[in-house]
Every structure is written in C-alpha cells, then in structure tokens.
Amino acid sequence: MQMYRCTKCGYVYNPKTGDQTQGIAPNTPFEDLPETWVCPRCNAPKSAFEPID
Known part of the structure; x- marks a missing residue:
C-alpha cells in the first residue's frame, strides 16, 4: 500500500x-x-499530503 507524507511537517501516513x-484502523x-x-x-488537511515513491 502507498504511503503518504505531509508537506507541512513530514509526518508519514503508513x-x-x-x-x-x-x-x-490498520490496513486503511x-x-x-x-x-x-x-x-x-500538525493538523494539516488531507490535501497537504503527497505520495512517497
């Protein structure tokens, strides 16, 4: 599954x-x-995330 990074603070959604x-839940x-x-x-919106290669 694709991971995404917050462009504001660098948090990675796994x-x-x-x-x-x-x-x-896990696996979402x-x-x-x-x-x-x-x-x-940092409370940035979902739109502030970009996929990680």
Whole structure:
C-alpha cells in the first residue's frame, strides 16, 4: 500500500498501521481516509499530503 507524507511537517501516513489517534484502523488506504482526516502531528488537511515513491 502507498504511503503518504505531509508537506507541512513530514509526518508519514503508513496504511499498514493506520492512525490510532483518529480511530483509523490498520490496513486503511490513504484514499479511504475521510476528507475530515487531518495530520496527527500538525493538523494539516488531507490535501497537504503527497505520495512517497
């Protein structure tokens, strides 16, 4: 699964681990995150993330 990096603070969303701070289960692809999801480190919106090669 594709990982994504926050362009504001560098936080990496790893779909294998999800985001326990916002109730996102492991194995949740970035595309399936709700539009209201924000970076758990800096609160940047989902649109501030870019895929990592």
